[in-house]
Amino acid sequence: MADKATVALIISETSPHLGAYFPALASSEDIKEIVLSDEGHKHTALAKEKLGDKLTRVYDNPSQLFEKEKPDMALVTLEAIKAPTAIDMALEHGCHVFAEKPACTSIEQFEALVQKADSKHLNLMLALANRSNPEVKAARRMIRKGVFGKIYAIELNYIADQTRLTSKSYHQGWFAQKDRAGGGHLIWLGIHWLDLGMYLTDTRISAVNGFVTNIGGQPIDVEDSVALSLKFHKGFLGTLSSGYYTNRGKQSLIKIWGSKGWLEMDYSTGRYLQWHLNSDKPGTIHKFEESVQPRGYTPFVHSAIRSVLDKEPPPLDSHDSLQVLRTIYAAYQASATGETQQIPIE
Numbered sequence: 001m002a003d004k005a006t007v008a009l010i011i012s013e014t015s016p017h018l019g020a021y022f023p024a025l026a027s028s029e030d031i032k033e034i035v036l037s038d039e040g041h042k043h044t045a046l047a048k049e050k051l052g053d054k055l056t057r058v059y060d061n062p063s064q065l066f067e068k069e070k071p072d073m074a075l076v077t078l079e080a081i082k083a084p085t086a087i088d089m090a091l092e093h094g095c096h097v098f099a100e101k102p103a104c105t106s107i108e109q110f111e112a113l114v115q116k117a118d119s120k121h122l123n124l125m126l127a128l129a130n131r132s133n134p135e136v137k138a139a140r141r142m143i144r145k146g147v148f149g150k151i152y153a154i155e156l157n158y159i160a161d162q163t164r165l166t167s168k169s170y171h172q173g174w175f176a177q178k179d180r181a182g183g184g185h186l187i188w189l190g191i192h193w194l195d196l197g198m199y200l201t202d203t204r205i206s207a208v209n210g211f212v213t214n215i216g217g218q219p220i221d222v223e224d225s226v227a228l229s230l231k232f233h234k235g236f237l238g239t240l241s242s243g244y245y246t247n248r249g250k251q252s253l254i255k256i257w258g259s260k261g262w263l264e265m266d267y268s269t270g271r272y273l274q275w276h277l278n279s280d281k282p283g284t285i286h287k288f289e290e291s292v293q294p295r296g297y298t299p300f301v302h303s304a305i306r307s308v309l310d311k312e313p314p315p316l317d318s319h320d321s322l323q324v325l326r327t328i329y330a331a332y333q334a335s336a337t338g339e340t341q342q343i344p345i346e
Contacts, residue, residue: 004032005305008071008095009047010062010086012039014174015077016100017127017297022050024301025075030309037065037086062086066093073098073308075301077127079174080182084109087124091116096308098301099321101126101191105182107329114318123307123314126321128195129300135273135288139256139263140200147277148258151201154230154238156193159251160185162244165218176220184222186212187328190242195324196254197230197238199316205238205327207231209340212332216244228331233345319346 007025011018025034033056038044044058059065066089074090076083077100084104090097091113103126104110117124130136142148164170174180175188198204210228214220225243232238254265261277273288280286300315307314323346330341 002032002072002309004030005072005309006069007031007034007305008037008062008065008069008074008090009034010037010065010074010076010078010090011043011047012078012082013042014079015043016079017077018043018046020297021075021077021301022047024298026051026054027298028302028305030302030305030311035059035065035069035071037062062089066090066095071095073305076100076103079180080105080187081174081180084113087113088116091120091122091124094120094122096122097124098304099124099126101128102182102187102325102328103321104325105179107326110322110325114322117318122318124318124321125304125314125316126191126195126324127297127300128192128316128321128324129297130192130196131199131315132300132303133272133295134290134292135265136196136200138288138290139265139273140202142263142275143200143256143258144202147260148256148263148275149260150258151203151232151234151236152257152259153236154197154201154232154257155253155255156197156238156240156242157251157253158190158193158240158242159245160189160243161246161248161250162216162224163247165216165220165224165244171219176218176222178221181222183328183332184212184214184220185224185243186226186331187325190226190240191324191328193242193252193254194240194327195316195320197240198232198323199320200254200256201232201234201236203232203234204323204345205230205343206233206345207340207342208327208331209334210240210331212335226331228334230327322346 212223215225228240230238251268263275
């Protein structure tokens with residue numbers, strides 16, 4: 001295996017999170033070179049500025065790029081309706097894929113991509129970057145060591161601003177159109193907390209019921225409000241509340257109760273991780289005192305690149321990515337039918 005990777009960056013005019021991906025790629029010491037596919041070339045000048053000498057060649061589209069290049073990993077950040085074709089092309093050419101979520105507009109699309117990735121011994125990773133946050137890793141270690149005993153329940157809240165939904169530019173963008181985005185708040189933001197619910201507890205969601213709606217009444221055909229009931233395959237239950245409710249900013253919370261105590265991650269108040277054990281004196285609260293940096297996209301992208309070079313395990317695998325999307329599309333089906341949906345566990 002090569003010591004450094006060639007990374008293909010696949011973007012277009014409507015690509016999300018380029019402001020996070022450019023510095024993440026530019027700062028990686030494990031990249032030999034970056035080759036770019038930028039349909040429409042809207043971002044090419046900025047890419048050259050931000051990526052510097054690492055960016056070696058630019059192409060008009062993914063097909064043109066893969067005709068000439070053999071990258072180790074493709075970073076695909078496209079609107080959901082466009083992503084499956086580019087991902088399929090990368091996999092067909094023997095390339096691991098890091099994809100901005102949701103990367104599809106139906107679960108059948110993503111299942112087919114995972115099947116192809118498996119058949120070629122490749123990894124398809126969704127950009128669920130909160131997994132790399134130091135407090136998340138610390139909480140997962142404690143839970144896996146049995147510090148909190150048997151898990152009893154989990155509560156997940158991820159709230160963002162309603163304000164963004166009121167602009168005409170948002171109404172016209174792909175995030176507001178189900179046929180281009182696959183869904184609304186749940187598949188764009190709630191997905192992060194559903195994934196962390198499974199990642200932290202080292203389990204899978206096996207059944208889901210609940211509701212999605214457009215409570216704000218904006219002219220969009222995706223949900224801005226979600227309330228779900230969750231069953232995990234180890235037997236415990238949970239809830240997810242997610243939506244666009246506030247005037248500005250985000251409010252997010254994860255709370256987990258176990259037979260030996262509880263932990264809480266309250267990002268709204270800056271209490272990234274605190275916990276209490278039943279054996280403690282009443283009122284005792286332990287706090288995570290280590291640095292919460294680095295966090296977000298940069299360390300997550302770095303980890304993904306190192307994983308394709310076999311320098312460390314991947315931050316998640318194709319089936320982690322598939323499981324959270326199965327949960328989301330099952331939630332949409334539950335809301336549409338009023339019936340609990342069972343989710344396959346692999």
